[in-house]
Amino acid sequence: MSFEKVAIIGLGLLGGSIGLAAQEHLPGIATSGFDADPKVRERARERGLCATIADDPAEAVQGADLVILCVPVGAMGSAAEAIAPGLRPDAVISDVGSSKQSIAAALSAALPDHVVIPAHPVAGTEQSGPDAGFASLFHHRWCIITPPEHAPQGKVDDLAEFWKALGSTVEIMDAQHHDMVLAVTSHIPHLIAYTIVGTASDLEEVTRGEVIKYSAGGFRDFTRIAASDPTMWRDVFLNNKEAVLEMMDRFLTDLGMMREAIRAGDGEMMFDQFSKTRAIRRRIIEQGQDDARPDFGRHEHDPGDNEQE
Ligand SMILES: NC(=O)C1=CN([C@@H]2O[C@H](COP(=O)(O)OP(=O)(O)OC[C@H]3O[C@@H](n4cnc5c(N)ncnc54)[C@H](O)[C@@H]3O)[C@@H](O)[C@H]2O)C=CC1
Numbered sequence: 001m002s003f004e005k006v007a008i009i010g011l012g013l014l015g016g017s018i019g020l021a022a023q024e025h026l027p028g029i030a031t032s033g034f035d036a037d038p039k040v041r042e043r044a045r046e047r048g049l050c051a052t053i054a055d056d057p058a059e060a061v062q063g064a065d066l067v068i069l070c071v072p073v074g075a076m077g078s079a080a081e082a083i084a085p086g087l088r089p090d091a092v093i094s095d096v097g098s099s100k101q102s103i104a105a106a107l108s109a110a111l112p113d114h115v116v117i118p119a120h121p122v123a124g125t126e127q128s129g130p131d132a133g134f135a136s137l138f139h140h141r142w143c144i145i146t147p148p149e150h151a152p153q154g155k156v157d158d159l160a161e162f163w164k165a166l167g168s169t170v171e172i173m174d175a176q177h178h179d180m181v182l183a184v185t186s187h188i189p190h191l192i193a194y195t196i197v198g199t200a201s202d203l204e205e206v207t208r209g210e211v212i213k214y215s216a217g218g219f220r221d222f223t224r225i226a227a228s229d230p231t232m233w234r235d236v237f238l239n240n241k242e243a244v245l246e247m248m249d250r251f252l253t254d255l256g257m258m259r260e261a262i263r264a265g266d267g268e269m270m271f272d273q274f275s276k277t278r279a280i281r282r283r284i285i286e287q288g289q290d291d292a293r294p295d296f297g298r299h300e301h302d303p304g305d306n307e308q309e
């Protein structure tokens with residue numbers, strides 16, 4: 001591992017998990033952290049999320065050759081500006097934001113003379129804050145790195161090594177492609193969960209509590225996703241607008257086809273569609289891309305509590 005000191009800005013679920021994971025998996029690397037919220041800094045010190053927690057962003061990044069911004073997508077630009085005075089000229093600046101194109105632009109604008117290599121560990125839960133982090137969050141998870149065209153290959157390789165050391169499998173991808181893929185696999189599913197739980201909650205006033213009381217497994221799963229951090233997800237939708245709107249149009253077309261099938265009593269169409277999606281789920285399980293793998297072991301913070309394969 002070629003990095004000697006990693007600085008983590010934002011010490012919630014992602015930042016805290018990186019700090020704990022780096023201390024566990026890369027004991028030779030120094031860790032320092034900063035969070036804009038003094039209460040979060042206090043809790044981060046108590047939990048030992050990083051070896052040192054600074055009260056100032058520029059101080060936190062002093063001497064660091066890798067800085068990872070772990071703040072909401074909309075705060076990336078201002079967090080980058082705040083660390084500028086303390087940065088080593090050769091420091092690599094990265095992040096963990098859930099969308100990539102707008103962050104690449106914000107980071108390069110704030111730090112035009114630095115090497116910026118955005119990344120997205122596709123690993124998380126509905127929890128947030130300094131108590132939510134855990135060292136195994138990145139085990140057997142993808143980390144997508146989206147290097148800008150002229151990023152030095154050696155630094156991209158170093159960042160990939162860092163994420164592999166934390167337990168992730170690294171994939172290199174173009175930022176635009178990332179935003180399109182994640183719109184359909186992560187952003188729209190969250191939007192659907194937020195919406196259906198809201199719809200049911202509105203209905204609840206009509207049915208006097210019965211929607212929640214008798215909610216079956218499917219709805220319960222949606223409520224987990226819909227409990228995700230509002231600031232984080234507001235920022236994702238504000239910053240991945242084009243891709244989300246494009247994928248949402250596709251989804252609404254497909255939903256319309258379902259409505260027509262139900263209206264027309266087209267059981268064959270529904271059966272075919274449900275069989276296709278069942279096969280997709282089974283492929284995911286077979287490929288081991290699920291928490292139910294033997295060497296993973298559910299962590300107490302891990303999502304999913306009642307699924308039977
Ligand atoms: N929650 C999840 O499952 C995942 C989140 N992400 C991305 O990771 C990033 C962080 O998300 P979480 O850790 O879940 O959020 P979080 O809410 O747990 O932590 C964010 C922290 O950033 C701090 N912060 C906000 N603005 C700041 C600033 N300007 N300077 C310093 N600290 C600041 C907040 O006080 C908070 O403690 C987001 O960009 C999100 O899109 C990526 C993968 C998974």
Ligand SMILES: O=C(O)C(=O)Cc1ccc(O)cc1
Binds near residue numbers: 126303
């Ligand atoms: O909790 C879940 O199911 C998630 O989907 C977590 C998650 C949230 C945001 C990301 O960018 C990546 C992973």
